[in-house]
Amino acid sequence: MPNASSTLAAPERAATAATPTDRSRRRKIATVVALIVAAVVVGIFPAAAPNAYILSAGVVILSYACTATSWNFMGGFTGYISLGHAAWFGLGAYGTGILVRDLGLPSFVAWALAGVVVAIITVPIGIAALRVRGASFVIVSIAFVLILLLVFQGWGSFTGGSNGLVVPRPFPDLMRPVHHQVFFYLFAALLAAMLVLWWAINRSRFGIGLKAIREDEDKAEALGIPTRNYKLVAYIISATFTGLAGGMYALWFGDLDPIFQFSILLGSYMVLMALLGGIRHLLGPLVGAIIVGIGLEVFKLQFGDTQFHLVATGLLLALVVLFMPDGIIPALQAGIKRFGPQSSSIREMTAGELAERNRAAGVSGASVFAGRKAEREGVENEDATTPTEEEKR
Amino acid sequence: MTATAASGATTTVSNLSTRGLTKVFGGVRAVDGADVTFHEGKINALIGPNGSGKTTFFNCVTGMIKPDSGTVTFKDRDITGKAPHAIAHAGIGRSFQLCRIFPRMSVLDNVLVAVRRTGIRSLLAPARTEAEVTKARQLLVRVGIDHLENAEARDLSYGQQKLLELAGVLMGDPDTIMLDEPAGGVNPSLIGRIGSLVQELNAEGTTFLIVEHNMDLVMSLSHHVIVFDRGRPIAEGTPDIVQSDPRVLEAYLGV
Structure with missing residues (x-):
């Protein structure tokens, strides 16, 4: 018996050993190619953009990509779907604006400090919110953003209320197109930092623990993963980067309104973009952000001031959920595999x-x-x- | 209790015991003042009718449920109400009643989840280090699913998933392993495979606590059988003694 099984096992192992290395090498090459293409596109886009509108649309899409990728630190790794991440975006934006206005700090010092403030606020909120799972967590996350909306609307003396908050521009001497160009690269750098961190976590011991939580939290805990701390750290990273994206947006756009910064819609876009691209993949949220971002701009141009652009976006989401439930990247991978x-x-x-x-x-x-x-x-x-x-x- | 008196010659060593363990769900006393002492280095079996509180008892010991009162002692330390991951770190590994794995992770990663590392730097270091991967592969060879290491766990058959779960538990180097119905829903040949694995590991010094309904497996495998009814043990002893105990026959076999 032992002889029979060992001769059986040996060729099996040899056969299966060849395929995964090939597959991982192919995946590595595909990732490198995708990154080079992305870097080239980012590099030449501002110069190639025919006008300031296209350039500013590019900045918007990159800011979407930043928010979707930062959302994915939580949503993708742990499977906790937060619909209220706009709260962190708004806190980062208002934090940056208020620190510049009241303390007269240099713009980017205020931006970094706002990130720290968001990280600190995340700790108690995270401890409370992460006590519940699934649909309850979604509702808690929505509740938090709605509370912040009311606070920022009502506390007019501090936040500017519904009149909005004007954030001083960091580069007052720059012409508008150049201003867009600078922020295009700043958002790209922020996004690159997030992607590197996401990649590092994905392959780390910490990352495998987070993914285990996504798959089966109780089982992960039983195998020795301190799930509560893992989730909290992922939540802090996710919220902080969302806040940094919000602060960058404040410095770029220069005008904040609670209705837009603390909106359910903004949080929903992050989820939509990440799901669309594929939450299990490094570049999923970026791909989703490009598609949704372009879609939103086109729909807005087509339908003008009406709400039809939201209907069109909803249809886009419905199509993806119906035909590519895991997102675009996994669907493409499956398609390629069929020919391989x-x-x-x-x-x-x-x-x-x-x-x-x-x-x-x-x-x-x-x-x-x-x-x-x-x-x-x-x-x-x-x-x-x-x-x-x-x-x- | 009668059993210990009967086989009085054997001295019992125990590293895991409970005193007065109680858990109430609404009006149901699922575990009702259970005093249980497991024999160290032996295969202990917990049997009893459905609803007798075995799984709740299991969950209280492993920290998945906080008991209302009573204590759990492991290696002379009170582990009552500790978080499950802390109890896992202390050295108790467990499987779940209906096999639980990480469906959308590779078989190898499923095993690697149980690696123990502490400190921020080692947590951010790559998950697949050579030593850990080698150990995980050895465990996959041991349970016989090493050729599937790159498959997604959800693509495995139910029996293979049970073996994978066991490999994951072993990765944490537990000195006590609690298995909740290891033979449930598994074909007889695989039951034999799991049974011999348990015996091999026990021979290497691992203590086992097994909740199981397959009487043939329980009686052939275990050294010490504890019979549960209404949330507490009603009899214990060697398989032969328990099988002939009238209270057991009444509660469990309905004779």
């Missing part, structure tokens, strides 16, 4: 062999511990086994 070598056939074959091997091992194992007893029961057991084995084939 069919690695799954190897697996099906080995599953059959495994059954063979297990049956052999099972019999010898049983005889070790039960001796005659196994033989006695063997007759009864045979009847029970037959249907399941047939099902397998």
Whole structure:
């Protein structure tokens, strides 16, 4: 018996060992190519943009990409869907604006400090919100953004209320197109920093723990993952980067209104973009942001001031959920795999062999511990086994 | 209790015991003042009718549920009400009643989740270090699913998922393993495989606590059987003694 199983196992391992390395190498090459293309596009876009409107649309899309990617630190890794991440965007934006206005800090010092403030506020909010899961967490996250909306609207003396808050421009001497160009690169740099961090977490020990929480939180806890602390750290990272994106937006746009900064719609866009691209993938939220961002601009131009652009966006989401429930990137990967070598056939074959091997091992194992007893029961057991084995084939 | 008196010659060593453990759900006393002492280095089985409180007892010991009163002692330390991950770190590994794995992670990553590392720097270091991957592969070889290491766990058969869950538990190097119905929904040949794995690991010094309804497996495998009814043990002893205890026959077999 042992001889038979070891000769069986050896070629299997050799066969399966070749495919994953090929696959991972191919994936690595694809990622590198995608990054180079992205860097080139980002590099030449401001120069190639025909007018200031296209350039500013580019800045908006990059700011979307920043928010969707920062949302994905929480949503993608832990599976906790926050619809209220606009709260962190708004706090970062208002934090930056108020620090510049009241303390006269240099714009980017205020921006970094606002990030720290957001991180600090996240701790108690996270401890409270992460006590619940699933739909309850979604509702808590919405409640928080609505509370902030009321506070920032009502506390006019401090936040400017519904009149809005004007944020002094960091580069007052720059012409508008150049201003857009500078912020295009600033957003791109912020996004790049997030992508590097996401990539590092994804392959880290911490990342594997977060993904285990996404798959089965109780099971992860039982295997020794301190789930509460892991979730909280992911939440702080996610909220802080969302806040930094909000602060950058404040410095770029220069005018804040609670209605837009603390809106459910903004938080929903982050979720939509991340889901659209694929929350399990590094570049998923970026891809989603580009598609949704372009879609929103086009729909706005088409439908003007009406709310039809929201209907069109809703239809886009419906189509993706119907036909690509895991997002665009996984759908494309599956499509490419269909044309490539069919690695799954190897697996099906080995599953059959495994059954063979297990049956052999099972019999010898049983005889070790039960001796005659196994033989006695063997007759009864045979009847029970037959249907399941047939099902397998 | 009668059993210990009967086989009085054997001295019991225990690293895990409960005193007066109680958990009430609404009006139901799921676990009702349970005093249980598990035999160290042995295969202990917990049997009893459905609804007798076995799984709740299990969850109280592993920290998934906080007991209302009573204590759980492991290696002379009070672990009552500690977080499950802390209890796992203390050295108790567990499986779940209906097998639970991480469906959309690879088989290898499923095992690697249980790696123990502390400190921020090591947490941010890559998840797949050579030593840990080698150890995880050895465990996959041991349970017989090493050729599937790159498959997504959800693509495995139910039996393979049970083996994967066991490999994950072993990755944490527990000295006590609690299995909740390891033979449930598994074909007989695989039951034999799981049974012999348990015996191998026990021979290497691992204590087992097994909740199981498959009487043939329980009686052939375990050294010490504890019978639960209405949230507390009603009898315990060697398989032979328990099988002939009239209270057990009444509660469990309905004779």
